[in-house]
Amino acid sequence: MQNNEVDMNGLVLKIEELSIAFGGLKAVDGLSFEIKENEVFGLIGPNGAGKTTAFNCITQFYKPNSGAIYFKDRKGQTQNLLEHNVHEIIKLGLVRTFQNVELIRELSIIDNVLIGAHTDFKATIFSQAFRSPKAVREEREMRAKAYEILETLGIEDRANLPVGGQPYGILKKVEFARSLISNPKLIILDEPAAGLNDVETIELASRIRKIRDELGCSILLVEHDMRLVMDVCDRICAISFGKFLAKGTPKEIKENKAVQVAYLGIEVDHDTKQ
């Protein structure tokens, strides 16, 4: 569905007054922000601030109580994401990873990556069952593409090993690879550096920028590792208790009084908090 009223010039995602409550708890409360094309955008906030919940609303795992979410899809058309089912989101060009890695243990690494290409397959079940030449070719091409992605992440030597039993750093990479294979316009990363060591985190930072440049996509990430956030993000939005705190460049955020308070937990009078 087209929504011509919304001005999405230069933007890929626009969130307006997003709110969702669980019981009495306002997990996200009147949150607005927008992400530009080709931007690495950070969403930060203390534990329980509502970051993952905001992601779940954007990707339609939760239907928000109120607010609007607009997304410029692959074809450049503006989509009201609330009108879509959760499984339709990736087809529009929006893909996510999970805070607690969600992979299929019994499948090989490359098969896990191929799950990300699920909606790109054209062959019907029938032609796959009977191995029509077209279905065989499609499977081979997709597999080659998945292998290529594993190569860029440096884990192609493990392509055919099962995911179960792989170290955490590898699992994070597999999930990342799975999100890349769909050629997304916006990738949402929920704590990509959690559980990684220093070397892996530095590697991740350069990879995020490289992906953005090579795919020409935007990246929205939640991360507690402040060095990574300050390092890779073009702009950052800080939230606390579901509410908007501040928005700006990494430098502006670092110097923002309200953000410092939220993170350091200093008690302040609500009126003086900007």
Added chain:
Amino acid sequence: MKTILKWLRNPYFQFLLFGILLALVPILAKIGIFKVSYITTLGGAFIFAIAALGLNILLGYSGLISLGTSGFMGLAAYLSAYATIDLNLPFEVAIFLAILIPTLIGVLVGLVSLKIEGIYLAIATLAVSEVMRKTFEEFDFFTNGFSGKTANYPTLFGVFTLDRTTMYYFIVSVLVLVMILTYNMVNGRLGRALNAMRGSEAASQAMGVNLLNHRLIAFALATIYASIAGVLYVHFIKYSYPSIWSLKLSLDFLAMIIIGGLRSIYGTLLGAVIVFAVPDLFLKQLPYFNQLSYILNGILIILVIIFYPHGLIYAGHDIKRAFNKLRKGAK
């Protein structure tokens, strides 16, 4: 030598070779190495293996349980018998009807699976199956009630009338075909999607897997397989009683795939042979065996779960390893 090894590693060649090996049984029976009754026993086990393969797609891959396999298989058996005997329809038409009608019901059950899961789904499918069994008992114009319905060996394309041996070949051909199609499906996009659905609903949805569609597909496939098995059964064994299609049979299907191997095609076959053929071939001589078969299956399941939680088919790896060790030790 190298090319032979390459051939041997080709899964399709393996399936064909496997089919040819199974087709040797009647020949071996003819020259007296096997008893002729083995043909019926093994043919029966292969028929059950087809239904079990369907259940393996449903439970092994999709993670959805069903205790209704026997009801669907029985429905297809009665439909095919009714269509060929009472309505005088050609075998091909009977197959079509006997697959279509149970599958429609199976898809309805699939719809229910969106709302309920796990043990509740097991109970719901059991209820459907028991209702069907009750129907088999009561609607005797269609099923001939408790006295049972008889059917004939089928006539293919209106010309080839099969007998026991050729029907056995027909069963083996269908089995190999079903194995190959299953292999293709589970190793491609569908298999990945079903695996994803079982492994992580969140991830599968985020990756674009439509849960409703795939649950329906899984139930439809399981029902189609059970129906094919039902049709083959009634035209091979040539009769159908309501008491065959009981909960015990559904549990046997479950036992087959757990003993043989979840998500394993050859494992399912192994399981079917262990659960259906081994008692018939080797244990029947023992007194009181009928009463013991439940116990035997129970003990087997427990042993397999303890030693081979992924199924007995993986015992092969261990045997190979032990063999290699022995060989190295001997050197």
